[in-house]
Amino acid sequence: MQSQTVDNIDQVLLKKASAKIRKAFGELPDTAIILGSGLGILADQLANSRTLATKEIPGYPASTVAGHRGRWVLGDLSGNTILAVQGRIHGYEGHNMAVLALPINILASCGIKNLVVTNAAGAINRFYAPGHFMVIDDHINMNFSNPLFGKNDDKFGPRFPDMSAPYDPKLKEKTMQIGRELGIKMHRGVYVSVRGPSYETAAEIRMFERLGADVVGMSTVPEVIAAVHRGLKVVGISCISNMATGMSDQPLRHDEVTEVAEQVKGHFLQLIAKVVAET
Ligand code: HPA
Numbered sequence: 001m002q003s004q005t006v007d008n009i010d011q012v013l014l015k016k017a018s019a020k021i022r023k024a025f026g027e028l029p030d031t032a033i034i035l036g037s038g039l040g041i042l043a044d045q046l047a048n049s050r051t052l053a054t055k056e057i058p059g060y061p062a063s064t065v066a067g068h069r070g071r072w073v074l075g076d077l078s079g080n081t082i083l084a085v086q087g088r089i090h091g092y093e094g095h096n097m098a099v100l101a102l103p104i105n106i107l108a109s110c111g112i113k114n115l116v117v118t119n120a121a122g123a124i125n126r127f128y129a130p131g132h133f134m135v136i137d138d139h140i141n142m143n144f145s146n147p148l149f150g151k152n153d154d155k156f157g158p159r160f161p162d163m164s165a166p167y168d169p170k171l172k173e174k175t176m177q178i179g180r181e182l183g184i185k186m187h188r189g190v191y192v193s194v195r196g197p198s199y200e201t202a203a204e205i206r207m208f209e210r211l212g213a214d215v216v217g218m219s220t221v222p223e224v225i226a227a228v229h230r231g232l233k234v235v236g237i238s239c240i241s242n243m244a245t246g247m248s249d250q251p252l253r254h255d256e257v258t259e260v261a262e263q264v265k266g267h268f269l270q271l272i273a274k275v276v277a278e279t
Contacts, residue, residue, distance in 0.1 A: 008098040008150035009105055013059035017102070018109040024052040025074045029081040031279045032112045033272065034088055034103070034223060036119035038261025039239060043086040045269055046075025054087055059102065064093050078273035083112065090218055091143060092197035101147035101226030105156070108230035114279040115227045116272065117236045120257045121215035122199070122244035124208055125189060128215065129240065130260050132185040133271065135175045136167050136236030139221050140192040140213055147226045157229035166228045171235040171278065178274040184267045189214030191238055193221035202246025216244050235275060239264060 022028070035042055043049075054060045054070035062070060070087035085103055089095055107115065117136075123129065152159040172188065179186035192213035194200065200208070200216060208216055215238050227234050241260040242252055261268070 008101070008148060009153060009156070010059065011153075014102070014105055014109055016058040017060065017106045020057050021052070021072070021106060021110050024056070025050060025083070028074070028083060028110055028112060030112065031080075031114040031116065031276055032083040032085060032107045033116040033276070034085045034118060036088065036219065036239065038120055038241070038258040039118050039268060040069055040086045041261070041265050042077070042269060042272060043071070043073040043084045046073055046077055046082070046084065049073050049075030057106070061089050061093070061095055061099055077276055080273070080276045082276050083107070088219055091195045091222065092218055097143065097145045097147040097149065097222045100222040104223050104226040104230065104232070108156070108227070108232060112232065114233045115235075116275060116279070117220050117223055117234065118272070119217045119220045119236075119238050120241040120261065121191060121217035121238040122242050122252070123215055123240045123247060124205055124244045125187070125214040126247065128187055129185070130242055130256070131264050132187060132240045133179060133267070134187040134189050134191070134215055134238040134240065135172050135179070136191045136220070136238060137172060137188045138190050139166065139224065140190060140211060141221045141225070142192055142194045143222065147222045148229055157231060161225070161229045163225075163228060166224050166234060167236050168233045171233065171275070174278045175235055175237065175271070175275050178278070179271055182267065182270050182274070184271060187214065191220060191236065192216050194218055199252045200245050205244045205246050215240065233279065235279070237271070237275070239268060
């Protein structure tokens with residue numbers, strides 16, 4: 001049997017989806033934000049907002065996770081217009097990585113230049129605690145897959161994208177500075193991405209610690225790889241929702257994600273508003 005090379009981007013669907021976004025929102029800003037678990041509150045705070053349900057976007061998979069409302073919201077945050085993606089899709093919902101990259105490809109095809117990615121994450125680093133924030137300095141992909149797997153469209157980006165600086169160095173520095181000025185407990189570290197949905201075992205966390213990871217989560221990396229491919233400027237911010245398995249004597253609960261997000265939402269909104277102004 002002849003093997004088949006997969007098309008990782010369905011161009012027809014991408015064109016239709018991008019056309020839908022442009023029609024719904026008109027002129028778009030330069031910056032979009034992907035809102036992580038529990039962090040969707042930001043979309044509710046946007047002034048003069050306009051909303052599009054993701055079920056209206058051709059080819060867009062439905063979000064099945066509690067705390068992830070499937071909609072895109074355009075609006076103003078402290079005077080800066082942003083496009084917020086609320087209702088991230090995850091690999092553990094059964095999607096392959098090319099599907100996880102679809103929102104990024106839509107954003108890039110609509111002319112978005114800067115991407116702020118946010119997530120909830122478990123702390124592996126012993127100096128971190130729930131409620132702290134971490135600027136993603138670098139990442140480790142433990143999904144054993146890649147959103148760019150398959151044919152490459154050279155119009156979109158190179159076959160072998162350089163990953164020596166996936167997160168913009170200046171924006172990382174600036175985000176740290178803004179956070180500190182706001183009195184937020186800020187760290188800068190390495191995010192390891194797993195597919196989930198089961199949380200990690202204590203042995204896996206010890207392994208990740210030895211590999212150099214500071215936090216663990218089930219998102220972000222597939223999106224960032226796609227964003228780097230499309231030439232977007234990226235900044236990543238993790239909200240620590242819990243200590244990772246074995247780092248405390250508590251079992252993990254998904255509710256912690258929303259509980260901690262609720263506690264830190266003031267800081268989160270202030271931080272993002274200022275970071276967006278810097279993009
Ligand atoms: N592990 C994986 N993903 C997560 C965690 C965790 O501990 N916390 C929030 N997302």
